Amino acid sequence: MNLVAGVDSSTQSCKVLIVDAATGHIVRSGRAAHPDGTEVDPEAWWLALLEAVADAGGLADVSAISVGGQQHGLVALDVGGRVIRPALLWNDTRSAAAAEALTAQFGAAEYAERIGVVPVASFTASKLRWLRDVEPGNAARVAAVALPHDWLSWRLRGYGPEGSAPLGPMLDELCTDRSDASGTAYWSAITNDYDRELLLAALGHDALLPRVLAPDEGGGEVHASVLGASSPAAPIVLGPGAGDNAAAAFGLGARSGDVIVSIGTSGTVFAVTDRPSRDATGTVAGFADASGAFLPLVATLNAARVLDAVAGLLGVDHDELGRLALEAEPGAGGAVLVPWFEGERTPNLPGATAGLSGLTLANTTRSSVARAAIEGLLCGLADGLEAVLGQGVQARRLLLIGGAAQNPAVQAIAAQVFALPVVVPTPGEYVAIGAARQAAWVLAGGAAPEWPLATVAAPALDHRPVIRTQYAAARDERAAALL
Numbered sequence: 157m158n159l160v161a162g163v164d165s166s167t168q169s170c171k172v173l174i175v176d177a178a179t180g181h182i183v184r185s186g187r188a189a190h191p192d193g194t195e196v197d198p199e200a201w202w203l204a205l206l207e208a209v210a211d212a213g214g215l216a217d218v219s220a221i222s223v224g225g226q227q228h229g230l231v232a233l234d235v236g237g238r239v240i241r242p243a244l245l246w247n248d249t250r251s252a253a254a255a256e257a258l259t260a261q262f263g264a265a266e267y268a269e270r271i272g273v274v275p276v277a278s279f280t281a282s283k284l285r286w287l288r289d290v291e292p293g294n295a296a297r298v299a300a301v302a303l304p305h306d307w308l309s310w311r312l313r314g315y316g317p318e319g320s321a322p323l324g325p326m327l328d329e330l331c332t333d334r335s336d337a338s339g340t341a342y343w344s345a346i347t348n349d350y351d352r353e354l355l356l357a358a359l360g361h362d363a364l365l366p367r368v369l370a371p372d373e374g375g376g377e378v379h380a381s382v383l384g385a386s387s388p389a390a391p392i393v394l395g396p397g398a399g400d401n402a403a404a405a406f407g408l409g410a411r412s413g414d415v416i417v418s419i420g421t422s423g424t425v426f427a428v429t430d431r432p433s434r435d436a437t438g439t440v441a442g443f444a445d446a447s448g449a450f451l452p453l454v455a456t457l458n459a460a461r462v463l464d465a466v467a468g469l470l471g472v473d474h475d476e477l478g479r480l481a482l483e484a485e486p487g488a489g490g491a492v493l494v495p496w497f498e499g500e501r502t503p504n505l506p507g508a509t510a511g512l513s514g515l516t517l518a519n520t521t522r523s524s525v526a527r528a529a530i531e532g533l534l535c536g537l538a539d540g541l542e543a544v545l546g547q548g549v550q551a552r553r554l555l556l557i558g559g560a561a562q563n564p565a566v567q568a569i570a571a572q573v574f575a576l577p578v579v580v581p582t583p584g585e586y587v588a589i590g591a592a593r594q595a596a597w598v599l600a601g602g603a604a605p606e607w608p609l610a611t612v613a614a615p616a617l618d619h620r621p622v623i624r625t626q627y628a629a630a631r632d633e634r635a636a637a638l639l
């Protein structure tokens with residue numbers, strides 16, 4: 157049996173799957189936690205990757221590996237390959253003003269036309285501009301800019317800071333892929349090239365950027381010494397890797413008619429298309445996918461953690477939160493949670509806070525609050541779905557994935573919020589599965605392997621328009637009050 161490994165270095169944790177390259181069957185798995193916070197020392201991701209690999213039984217019998225990772229995070233490297241400051245993550249909203257400054261400089265329409273995205277706080281370019289404005293000394297030291305998955309792949313190949321990596325700081329060995337490059341806001345999925353003028357506007361000077369590999373192009377080999385005791389007998393081929401959403405689409409084998417809704421730390425709505433999108437409102441980001449196509453995507457900052465917070469407030473676990481929510485009627489008796497706990501990206505209100513409204517003596521109950529939390533989270537994603545469909549995407553079904561998609565109440569309420577058939581794939585780490593599929597593709601060449609997708613639930617369509625109608629009123633009122 158030929159084994160390949162797929163990694164998901166996501167916001168909250170690192171997950172590793174060891175998979176049969178021929179069938180996609182998962183043979184072993186491992187995981188390790190990431191630190192909390194919106195800025196993280198990348199070394200913590202590296203240590204978590206090594207821990208997750210060990211937890212998965214090592215890579216001694218593995219022939220290829222690919223790394224999927226959270227998008228956009230800024231890993232700024234100096235000339236010696238050292239990380240200049242903790243990485244600024246996609247959910248760090250301090251770069252909101254920087255995003256506005258970049259957009260004002262070129263105009264939203266020009267950004268959309270040139271690179272398919274308009275800057276928001278999450279994108280790497282906005283973080284570089286923030287660095288230049290707020291930490292000019294650090295900005296001046298930037299010799300190369302990497303993303304989380306690029307940097308981890310580089311470390312796997314044995315490169316790294318002088319003195320602590322076997323092959324040293326060879327910055328020109330940094331590689332990335334189309335999907336992650338498209339989340340920087342200085343690489344274009346339309347031209348397949350970096351836009352250096354946009355990089356200069358962000359950072360203030362030029363810097364080395366990772367070489368963008370083709371979807372099935374090998375990105376070197378894992379350096380035996382970085383794996384310690386589990387070092388393999390034969391070389392392990394490294395795939396190009398991908399941004400986590402693109403990796404998930406690849407892992408699901410998404411095709412025309414599929415729209416994916418992922419409820420992890422971020423909430424995302426996306427589809428694989430054969431044409432690039434250009435949304436000058438900036439709501440839909442025109443990213444690239446992991447197969448050579450495109451990935452129009454809407455992201456929200458507030459997703460699974462909305463349920464974590466409300467479960468904590470009610471003093472219950474996720475199962476009980478779901479049970480409580482299903483006790484209340486659709487619409488939660490008029491109680492609405494607009495869940496902008498961490499500011500929001502869609503709509504673009506980085507300074508927003510959450511609000512619970514419509515309370516009466518009748519609906520101020522644990523079950524209504526639990527339902528309002530799930531409805532509010534899903535309504536934000538339903539707004540995202542509308543925007544994706546507005547880009548001409550055809551949708552026949554919605555694939556629900558991510559940590560919170562495993563909750564039966566989330567599945568049932570999704571069938572009430574979305575006016576589309578909802579399908580829940582078997583619970584799984586689809587980002588890591590996509591990375592493993594990419595590794596298998598690079599290893600074998602030819603066409604990408606076809607792995608079957610098992611589904612676990614398909615809740616009957618039960619559309620209840622009241623949920624979105626009352627949410628829209630509360631959302632608009634809250635947004636107006638914040639502006």
Ligand SMILES: Nc1ncnc2c1ncn2[C@@H]1O[C@H](COP(=O)(O)OP(=O)(O)O)[C@@H](O)[C@H]1O
Nearest residue numbers: 166167168169420421460474558559560562563
């Ligand atoms: N049954 C569940 N119900 C609701 N939320 C859940 C459930 N299981 C996991 N989660 C939440 O899902 C999140 C992790 O999902 P995941 O997709 O792995 O996130 P990420 O990839 O962003 O790290 C956590 O916030 C966790 O609390």
Ligand SMILES: O=C(CO)[C@@H](O)[C@H](O)COP(=O)(O)O
Nearest residue numbers: 166167226227246420421422
């Ligand atoms: O910012 C985005 C997409 O644009 C996020 O989707 C990040 O890629 C983080 O993903 P998770 O860790 O929540 O999976």
